[in-house]
Amino acid sequence: MRFDEVVLAIMKAVDGQRTISSPYHLIKGKKSGQTIQDIGYFNLHPFFGVLPKLDKSDYLASVSRLQSAGLLEVGDEQVRLTSRAVELPLPETALNGWKYRGNESRFFARLSLVVQTMSCFMQNQTRFDPVVADETVQTWVRSYLQRIRFRDTDVQHAFKEQLENSLQVVEAESWQKDIIIERLSGFNIGGLTWDQIAMRRQILPIDAKIAAVEVMHAWLDVIEEIRPALLLAMLEDIVQQSALTESAKRTQSLFDRGFSLEQIAELRQLKTSTIEDHFVELAMNDRAFLYTPFMDRAVYKKINEISAELKTMRLRDIKEHLPEASYFQIRLALAMRGAGK
Template identity: 30%
Template sequence: MHDLSFRHFVLLNLLRRLHGERTTNSMFHILTGKKSSQTIQDTKWYKLHSYFQAFPDWKGKHFHKDMSLLRECGLYKEEDGRALLTEKGKEQAEQFLIPVHGSSFFNGWKYADASIPFWRRLALFSQSLSHALYEHKTFLPVSHDLATQMWVKQFWPKTKASKIDMASSIHNELFHLLHELPEEDAHIFVSRLSGYELNGYTFQQIAEHIHAMDADEVFYRFQSVLHYLLDHRSRSPILSIFSEGLVKDVTLTSTAAKTYAHLKQGRTLQDIASVRQLKNSTIEDHVVEIASEDTDFPIHHYVPQEVQTEILRVAKQTGTYRLKIIKEQMTQPIDYFSIRLTLAWHGGHHEQNT
């Protein structure tokens, strides 16, 4: 048996969560954060928020190489194009469950995009403030992103006293929030910060200091801390400022957002397809995405209550989200759109029965 890395255990756990109902390509799209209708549905239906966009820069050839290793080790197999864990694979997955420890805060679907500019703002502001307090004006900034530099200038404190107050507030608020996390996770986050005569560590450097982790696990845990801070930003006046305008209440792809605007104007799906010059099926994809996010989406206008109830009952009885199986078990004729819409609405932010 080859030594398995953190990524291998992520793959095994993802296979476990998908119950042999999706392909390896579906897994790759989830882990890299592809914003396609199928990937979004899979993320919502199988509750894969702790996997979505976990490794945004993963190259396809490296992913398939890792999957090949798992197959050679007898940990997973493929049947009818779908990827299934073997019994041996299940045993391995249970030895290292994802998410791990404090990393249960990882929510790539909600925070992956916001965490990047949030970290850039916080890291550059903290570095600049540290140098300013030591009256050291020349240093290499941790971020060359123009939007980040402009943001820092906009909120930059003007006086020495205000700089001291800001530094104190950042320290105190971060200290209290990080104190609630596992010590290793807090250590990873702090190790990434730079300041006067202090350079932040790379993920590889941190991994070398924490011998039980590799760089990928350090990266995952670091992202999890960022997601935790964003999730608790309302408790911190400073973090509320640093995260301003970054976290959306409704997370939609740009094209679904356009369809959403038309829906709010009372247009039918056919009208929207005509206006946007898109296929009806594409608009349906957008509506499914909207239903999984919008708590006020009027699902009853599209799927009667009794049909919703039966779809949910069949999905629970069969233990699957495979649309064909659900359709075949229904006692009444139904289209795939109604099934997808029901599963999306009830599997999004709406766990309660309607």
């Protein structure tokens, strides 16, 4: 996908029910209650955190391009799709931001340093400036290289073969895969910058970045599936094992031990609203989650009926039709609805 297509896909999903900044926060991976619950409400899992370092100017430039193309109508805060945008088909994507949470960049940093090290050692160059300055990555790579006995020429050739073969299996355009290779450095070869890659392909740097992330997600899925030993070992701590944020996990642990929402807020010295965010996150991700400690069945049913009738996920609209329900109860019910319960 191009970056503008990512932005448009998110806007089509929320359909005018969120502010103009909502997609920006989602793409950056902001861990606010609103962003996390929107993932469940609108099935936006693919796009969460795909560009953690996204500059606001790049995002606003995309909005401007979409507006100029007649696809968006931008008001003071709300964004509306034009009829042309509604009818415009968007390509399928291999993006899986909710699963990887930006960890593909850590995998690529490890890969870059491993490739550089092997390349230099194959040329008998044991001293070089590491392409990755992060000491955590350097420490991990040193340990990994020792474990696989990387000085062995058979290991070096096996690594190269596993890299090439697994990347070949990835379902993506060849130019997208080439970006990954062009970013790597080796003996007397420096990886290309985003600007250089963009200039070479006559695309925007932001499009090169999102294409690389899309390929990385697809590639990581392939590595998990076909399990090439040398690459699979590099997935340590890369794949998100739980759909929950770490803070929500701690809240869940206390709740499972019998503490109430208010007690958890006091124990953790967090605002009640923050703990409510955690329960919304739990409702979104845990199919066994029970809403009955927070509302009775009649309120839960009425919230979903009003949401379906009005065709909206906007809390304020539902609250106006059901004033006896709290905003937390509405958010919780909608989160469970978004999870297909």
